[in-house]
Amino acid sequence: MLHVTSHGVYYKNGRFLPVEDGPAAGLPAPEEAKKGTMAYAILEAHNTAEGMDKLAIRFDAMASHDITYVGIIQTARASGMKQFPLPYVLTNCHNSLCAVGGTINEDDHVFGLSAAKKYGGEFVPAHQSVIHSYMRERYAAPGKMILGSDSHTRYGAYGTMAIGEGGPELARQLLEKTYNISYPKVIAIYLTGAPIPGVGPQDVALELIRSTFKDGAVKNAVMEFFGPGVANLSMDYRSGIDVMTTETTCLSSVWPADDTLKDHLTVLGRGNEFKRQAPADGAYYDGVIEVALDQIRPMIALPFHPSNAYTIQEFKENMEDLLHQVDEDTVHQLKLKNKPASLLEKIVDGQFHVDQGVIAGCSGGTYQNIVRAAQILDGHAIGADEFWLSVYPTSQPVNLELTRKGYITSLMAAGASIRSCFCGPCFGAGDVPANGAFSIRHSTRNFPNREGSKPSDGQVSYVALMDARSIAATALNGGVLTGADELPDAPVDPAVEPFSYDDTPYKARVYFGVGKADPSQELVFGPNIADWPEQVALPENLLLTVCSAIYDPVTTTDELIPSGETSSYRSNPIKLSEFALSRKDPQYVPRAKEVLAVEKLRRTDPDAPAVKEALMGHDGKDTGLGSLVMALKPGDGSAREQAASCQRVLGGVANLAAEYATKRYRSNVVNWGMLPFIAEGVKDWNVQPGDKLYIPGVRSALDSGAEEIPATLIQNGVEKTVTLKLPGMTREERDIVLAGCLINYYAK
Known part of the structure; x- marks a missing residue:
């Protein structure tokens, strides 16, 4: 293949x-x-640097959804932004249906509209469109570059190079800075x-x-x-x-x-x-x-990653072995004390029975996908047993055309539930299955907890990724897992899918304010919208406490800061930080808070007894205290900056890794003033919570451009010399960390 x-x-x-x-x-x-290459031509057209080895990119447009735009605007505003210097689209497709926290979700939407009016942006109200559908429909075109604060910012099919990054990178564009990467x-x-x-x-x-x-x-x-x-x-x-x-x-x-x-x-x-x-x-x-x-044949990606994929035929031939492995992964990934019911129980008479199907989001809810699903189910019922099906069209214009052509009617008549244009099922904020249930979804991710379960409360469910066609085929068979190629009249996808586009819903509801900044407009703040807490500059010496150590091969951003209902607190950095690593390491937050409390005391009274005890004989006048997260390969998944910013809010000063899963997570670590350390053989150090890392002269070393910094690892009173590495840190990245975070850097 x-x-x-x-x-x-x-x-x-x-x-x-x-x-x-x-x-x-x-x-x-x-x-x-x-x-x-096509990529070279596009990058060259957007590069403001003299050469192409080190790029300094300015984008044509940007987009954010309602989990990220408040923090981005607050960061840029604190750094001196007066208006949006490029088209900036604010969509409301992620937390539109979340009721956690009372009014706070809609409060953020009101803030977003006021920001679009004040700074000159485009505001797409809730339930109108998924962020990426909107950008495809209205902005993506050949030769363009678009930056989004969502990892699935991808418009390559339109000839656009689009990149998903953490919020600080969007704030930089709002401050008329550049996106800096090596070619x-x-x-x-x-x-x-x-x-x-x-x-x-x-x-x-x-x-x-x-x-x-x-x-x-x-x-x-x-x-x-x-x-x-x-x-x-x-x-x-x-x-x-x-x-x-x-x-x-x-x-x-x-x-x-x-x-x-x-x-x-x-x-x-x-x-x-x-x-x-x-x-x-x-x-x-x-x-x-x-x-x-x-x-290519119909596929299924089993929990807990899209790469854990097999053809549906392979899965059926090896069901018992593969499901046993998922059972084992569930206990390990979710750190369960009690093993849940085995997925093997879902095999009945040699067939695997699933409980739920979802077709949604930027990957699943497109016109052609839903048309194929409707054609498969037309004239049939999904049944009144456990299995149920939800369909989320990706935008109102798409929904309008599906309705006019009768496809929505066919799906509703089959028993499918038609939902609004919303990303929720993709990140655990919509259609949460029952405990022990198995959901098949045409969405983007199946990371742990993406389906909304709460393992700490004994609630565990599962998500597997499949195509809309095979989800519909499974629905046709009452929940018995079925590849669409098994149907006697399997649907064909034409190279040209007939489609009429009517953007009347946008004209009726979207605020089109690009280039129309009105400084007289006031931002509207809800009670949950808070400024970023003050961050301090990097001290000369550091004594770090390991507050979490994760030895999984890959750690996702969802594990660093859970998605779903926790994201309702996205506009309140302190409240949101309470959820950091909550499903991976529930003791991380109290450990980090304990270190932060002593560090705050050190800043006002470096000779306080508690400070002296914590510093282990080092001088509190030039040695700072902070927390450290060790993970072998952190940062796979979402672009949400909160995966890093929550650590920083809790007093985090560094990450220690064998490598970083994505460029965007490493950038988030740097932009929030934390040191992105890597170390060879770090897995063998056997770092555990409570261990210390003393780094003398770290500020001077960082300022001088050093890429290797000696440190002392202290474990159970035993000291060991280790080498920490900072490969490829640019001068600007170093200055950001020295200042304490991106906001401080620009404030200077």
């Missing part, structure tokens, strides 16, 4: 040549030939053939993810899609694959701009924004992944 080449290649005359064959084919050196690797994703009936975009995406995630084949790279297979895919199909590239840990993605895209932009009323885009003959790539679309 997929063939991965991990070394450099040239693309010439429809073939890939090893780099060593380039001279014989008359091709230039890789440094010159890489200019033939990324560009990996060719070469598509051939056409999908067979019953295979949807999620199936292709899951195959890509399972083939690339574990070995980091495309980590922090740009995935550049092209090849003859592209012409066989509709725009929705392309977008369904593209949005899931986030789960490979790539930086961004881009596709060709062809006639299919031209016609689609014309339907959207933006045909004038089209321009052709394709790789040049002879372009150089850092690797290639060849995807034979006709060999």
Whole structure:
């Protein structure tokens, strides 16, 4: 199905040549030939630096949803922002249905509207659109770059390079600064053939993810899609694959701009924004992944990661072994004291029975996906037993067209529940299953707790990712797991899906304020909206206490700060910090608070007895106290800055890792004034909560540009010299940490 080449290649005359064959084919050196990629042309057009080795990017537009935009605007406002200098879209698709905390969700929406009026932004009210659907419909076009404070900011199918980052990176754009990265690797994703009936975009995406995630084949790279297979895919199909590239840990993605895209932009009323885009003959790539679309089969990604994927046929042939492994992973991942009922009990007469289906969000709720599901279920009922199905159209214009064509009627008649345009099921804030239930979802993630369960309260449920077509096929069979290719009349996805676009709902409800800043408007603050607490500059010496040590192969941002209902407190940094690592290490917060309390006392009375005891003989006048989180590979998943900022609010000063799962999480750590340490062999240090790390001269070392800093690890009274590393920290990143955080840096 997929063939991965991990070394450099040239693309010439429809073939890939090893780099060593380039001279014989008359091709230039890789440094010159890489200019033939689509990614190079787009990056060059947006780069403000003198060269292309170190990029300084300015974006065409930005987007945030209602878990992130309050913090971003508050950060930028505290740093001196007077108006939005580029189009900035504020959507309300994440916490629209969360009732936790009373009025605080809608209070944030009111704040967002007031900010759009004051600073000149675009405000999309709740239930109008999922953030990424809105940006595809209204902003994405060939050659553009868009930045979003959501990890699934991917509009490559529209010829746009889009990047999902933590909030501070958006604040930098609002302050007219640049997005600074080294020139990324560009990996060719070469598509051939056409999908067979019953295979949807999620199936292709899951195959890509399972083939690339574990070995980091495309980590922090740009995935550049092209090849003859592209012409066989509709725009929705392309977008369904593209949005899931986030789960490979790539930086961004881009596709060709062809006639299919031209016609689609014309339907959207933006045909004038089209321009052709394709790789040049002879372009150089850092690797290639060849995807034979006709060999992809319906897939299922078992808990607790999209890369834990198998064909549905493989799953059925190995059900007992695979479900036993999920049982074991559940106990380990969720740190359960009591083992829940085994998923093996869901095998009845050799068939696996699921409890719930959900088709939703930026990946699942698109027009073509829902049309296929409606066609499969048309004239049939899903039944009155345990299994139930929910469908969330991705935007009101999409919902309007589905309604006019009768597809919503077919789904409702089949017993499906039609919901609003909302991202909730994707992050654990909608359609939470019953305890022990198994949910199949066409959404983006199936991390622990993404389905909304609370293991600390004995509540555990499961999410597996599947394509809408196979979810509908399963619903057709009353919840018996079924791949859509098993249907006798499996649906075919045309390369052009007939679609009419009517944006009347947007014209009726969206506040279009881009370029219309009104400084006289006042921001409207609800009682939960709070400023960031003051952060102090990095002291000369540090004595850090390990407050959590995580030895999982990968730690997601959802584990660092849970998604779902906890995100209702997103606009109150102190309240939100109470949930940090709450489902992974419930003692983290009290441990960190204990260290922070003594550190605050040190700042006012460095000779206080409690301070002297905590400092272990070091001078409180130039030695600061702080907490540290150790995780082998933290930061996979969401772009939410709260994964780092909550640690900082609780007195966090550093992370210690073998490596960071994503660039965006490492950036969040730095932007919130924490040191992004890595260390070789850190797993063997056996670091545990309560251990200390003394780092003398850390401020001077950081300021001088040092990439290696000696430190002393103290475990049970035994001292050991260790080396901490800060590879690749830029001068600006160092200055941000020295200042204490991004806000302090700009305030200076």
